Amino acid sequence: MPSRRTRPRTGLTRExxxxxxxxxxxxxxxxxxxxxxLGAALGVEGMTLYYYVPSKAALLDxxxxxxxxxxxxxxxxxxSGPWTDVVRDFAVALRRxxxxxxxxxxxxxxxxxxxxxxxxxxxxxITVLRDDGVPLADALxxxxxxxxxxxxxxxxxxxxxxxxxxxEPQPEEFAALDRDTYPHLARAFATGEGLDSEQxxxxxxxxxxxxxxxxxxxxKQGLAESEFTKGPHPRPAGSAGQ
Amino acid sequence: MPSRRTRPRTGLTRExxxxxxxxxxxxxxxxxxxxxxLGAALGVEGMTLYYYVPSKAALLDxxxxxxxxxxxxxxxxxxSGPWTDVVRDFAVALRRxxxxxxxxxxxxxxxxxxxxxxxxxxxxxITVLRDDGVPLADALxxxxxxxxxxxxxxxxxxxxxxxxxxxEPQPEEFAALDRDTYPHLARAFATGEGLDSEQxxxxxxxxxxxxxxxxxxxxKQGLAESEFTKGPHPRPAGSAGQ
DNA sequence: TATTGTTTTCTTACACCGCAAGAGTTGTCA
DNA sequence: TGACAACTCTTGCGGTGTAAGAAAACAATA
Numbered sequence: 001m002p003s004r005r006t007r008p009r010t011g012l013t014r015e016x017x018x019x020x021x022x023x024x025x026x027x028x029x030x031x032x033x034x035x036x037x038l039g040a041a042l043g044v045e046g047m048t049l050y051y052y053v054p055s056k057a058a059l060l061d062x063x064x065x066x067x068x069x070x071x072x073x074x075x076x077x078x079x080s081g082p083w084t085d086v087v088r089d090f091a092v093a094l095r096r097x098x099x100x101x102x103x104x105x106x107x108x109x110x111x112x113x114x115x116x117x118x119x120x121x122x123x124x125x126i127t128v129l130r131d132d133g134v135p136l137a138d139a140l141x142x143x144x145x146x147x148x149x150x151x152x153x154x155x156x157x158x159x160x161x162x163x164x165x166x167x168e169p170q171p172e173e174f175a176a177l178d179r180d181t182y183p184h185l186a187r188a189f190a191t192g193e194g195l196d197s198e199q200x201x202x203x204x205x206x207x208x209x210x211x212x213x214x215x216x217x218x219x220k221q222g223l224a225e226s227e228f229t230k231g232p233h234p235r236p237a238g239s240a241g242q
Numbered sequence: 243m244p245s246r247r248t249r250p251r252t253g254l255t256r257e258x259x260x261x262x263x264x265x266x267x268x269x270x271x272x273x274x275x276x277x278x279x280l281g282a283a284l285g286v287e288g289m290t291l292y293y294y295v296p297s298k299a300a301l302l303d304x305x306x307x308x309x310x311x312x313x314x315x316x317x318x319x320x321x322s323g324p325w326t327d328v329v330r331d332f333a334v335a336l337r338r339x340x341x342x343x344x345x346x347x348x349x350x351x352x353x354x355x356x357x358x359x360x361x362x363x364x365x366x367x368i369t370v371l372r373d374d375g376v377p378l379a380d381a382l383x384x385x386x387x388x389x390x391x392x393x394x395x396x397x398x399x400x401x402x403x404x405x406x407x408x409x410e411p412q413p414e415e416f417a418a419l420d421r422d423t424y425p426h427l428a429r430a431f432a433t434g435e436g437l438d439s440e441q442x443x444x445x446x447x448x449x450x451x452x453x454x455x456x457x458x459x460x461x462k463q464g465l466a467e468s469e470f471t472k473g474p475h476p477r478p479a480g481s482a483g484q
Numbered sequence: 485t486a487t488t489g490t491t492t493t494c495t496t497a498c499a500c501c502g503c504a505a506g507a508g509t510t511g512t513c514a
Numbered sequence: 515t516g517a518c519a520a521c522t523c524t525t526g527c528g529g530t531g532t533a534a535g536a537a538a539a540c541a542a543t544a
Contacts, residue, residue, distance in 0.1 A: 006509045006522040034501060047503080048522055056502065106352050109394075112401035119424055126426040136426060140436030144398070145446040149387075152351075152394025156386070159354035182361055184368040184378060194382030204387040207453035208446065215449060248493040248538045276530065289532080290493055298531065 010044055014052040017042065018062045025063075025103035060107050061115065067104050068117035071097045076124055083132040084209045087142060090125065091150045091205050098154040105154055134216060142212050149208065153201050160197065252286055256294040259284065260304045267305075267345035302349050303357065309346050310359035313339045318366055325374040326451045329384060332367065333392045333447050340396040347396055376458060384454050391450065395443050402439065 020042050025033050035056065036046030053059045075093045079086050098105045122143060129139035178186040188194050262284050267275050277298065278288030295301045317335050321328050340347045364385060371381035420428040430436050 009510065009521060012521085035503085036501080045523055047524080050503075051521065109351055109397050110348050110401075113398075114402075119420070119427060123424045123427050126430075130426060135435075136430055137436035139426075140430060141442045141445060144436075144442055145391075145395075148394035148398050149391050149446075150394075151397065152390035152392075153387075155351050155393065156355075156390050160356075178361070182365045184372060184381075185361060185365050188378055188382060194379035194386075200383045200386055203383060204391075204450065207457060208450055211449035211453040248495095251492060251539065254492085277532085278530085287494055289495080292532070293492065 007044070010042070012042065012044065012048070012052060014062070015066070017049055017052045018059065018066045021059055022063050022067060022101070022104065025107075026101055030103040030106055060111060063104060064108050064111060064113070065115045065117045067097075067101060067108075068115070068121060072117065072121060072124075075121065076128075079124075079128050083129045083134060083142075084213050086128050087125070087146055088205060088209055091146050092202075094147070094150050095154055095201060098151070099157060102158040105151075105158055109151055109155055133220075138212070138216055142209075145208065145212075146205070149204065150201075153197075153204075157197050157201075249286070252284070254284065254286065254290070254294060256304070257308070259291055259294045260301065260308045263301055264305050264309060264343070264346065267349075268343055272345040272348055302353060305346065306350050306353060306355070307357045307359045309339075309343060309350075310357070310363060314359065314363060314366075317363065318370075321366075321370050325371045325376060325384075326455050328370050329367070329388055330447060330451055333388050334444075336389070336392050337396055337443060340392070341399060344400040347393075347400060351393055351397055375462075380454070380458055384451075387450065387454075388447070391446065392443075395439075395446075399439050399443075 017038070021033060021038055024038055024041055028037075034046070035049050039046035039049055042049075049059075053062060071093075074097065075090055076086075077089065077093065098108070125143045126136070126139045129142060130136065134142070178189070194200070259280070263275060263280055266280055266283055276288070277291050281288035281291055284291075291301075295304060313335075316339065317332055318328075319331065319335065340350070367385045368378070368381045371384060372378065376384070420431070436442070
């Protein structure tokens with residue numbers, strides 16, 4: 001009795017599996033992702049996925065990698081104009097992308113990110129800055145800082161929204177509960193001061209970029225000047241540690 | 243045959259359980275933490291812990307809370323001097339603390355942080371800034387930005403170090419592998435330019451604080467001036483959108 | 485001391501997880 | 515038709531969080 005136990009081929013691909021995984025965590029959250037459930041979503045038994053992806057860790061890495069590949073176009077849309085504008089647009093697009101995939105955000109934040117896609121993205125950014133006259137070390141500092149700021153901010157933003165799984169829904173307790181122990185916070189929550197997360201993001205981003213631009217400009221001036229004066233000047237920005 | 247199956251009381255406490263959990267993840271990593279193993283480390287059966295902590299999610303929350311309580315003293319050591327110095331010292335201490343507890347860092351980053359300890363910390367910071375004349379909304383922006391920057395940076399830093407569990411050890415592939423596809427990165431990895439993570443942290447932190455300080459100063463000036471000129475000025479920093 | 489009641493600990497059980505090993509089916513090509 | 519590769523499934527193992535409740539340790543009282 002050769003009962004047909006294996007389904008006819010489904011035309012699966014490593015890429016399809018990873019895309020389905022991204023879609024799955026976007027809908028059900030990261031904690032809900034398991035081989036069996038993802039397999040079910042793909043019309044296939046759980047263990048089948050191991051034919052395309054060697055382990056769950058590899059699946060998560062692949063998801064991050066794929067997300068970066070898919071978003072690469074949006075992240076560096078039109079690299080023209082001064083580098084500050086390019087980097088600002090990049091950060092804004094990155095934040096948008098991260099907030100669109102909050103589950104992927106926690107994966108991205110937790111997992112080390114030295115993958116080809118992330119390196120390519122970084123390389124692309126460096127090229128923009130270098131073409132605008134920014135030294136290599138400074139370009140790396142700027143991009144690393146902006147990415148890390150955006151990531152940290154996005155993490156806080158998705159943490160605020162209580163679509164977190166596992167803990168109590170935590171309603172708007174804040175607006176009422178403090179008042180004595182947290183006078184300033186109580187006031188902030190009452191009036192809404194300083195609670196616009198998006199505005200804080202843009203503001204700090206602007207300050208960060210303007211600060212770096214000013215420092216680089218100063219370094220360039222100082223460097224040019226020192227060629228004449230030959231006086232002992234602070235080293236030019238590359239190692240201008242605290 | 244009343245064989246003694248339960249051990250004599252161990253004097254356990256919710257606090258002791260949480261402290262042991264922190265010590266455990268500090269040593270073995272977050273993924274290794276389980277009730278049974280933590281129980282074994284405490285000389286007790288795994289289910290016993292449920293008498294002190296209602297769930298694993300609650301345990302993780304408790305660990306974050308406890309860590310903040312324990313570190314509160316270090317984080318705001320000597321709140322004297324201009325607010326920029328206080329906040330800088332806070333960020334430096336926070337980074338130090340996070341790097342000392344890399345496993346806790348991922349918990350802290352993933353889990354929403356509106357707990358009493360974190361609110362108290364924030365309130366304390368706001369008080370410092372407010373006492374130095376910073377408006378409430380701006381104080382929140384500064385503190386939120388600094389915390390998120392520090393968190394994002396620390397995440398990247400522990401991600402660089404390959405003590406990550408589950409993936410391949412990933413040796414120093416970078417120094418050799420690119421060269422053609424990532425010319426700038428290859429150069430950076432070869433010469434070491436822009437790779438000093440700690441220096442980048444301090445540099446960006448300094449730029450961030452200086453930028454905020456300058457903007458607040460400008461807002462104050464603009465506000466004072468506008469009292470005389472009555473001219474149409476940009477609104478003073480609280481709603482100075484992007 | 486014996487009894488009761490509370491606090492703490494353990495046992496058992498269940499559903500789920502990632503994954504190793506291998507058997508089975510399906511399609512392709514000689 | 516046969517052989518072979520590609521793909522899918524089954525089984526099984528040790529691990530997880532946790533619900534439910536029995537059993538032991540202790541404290542206090544009779």
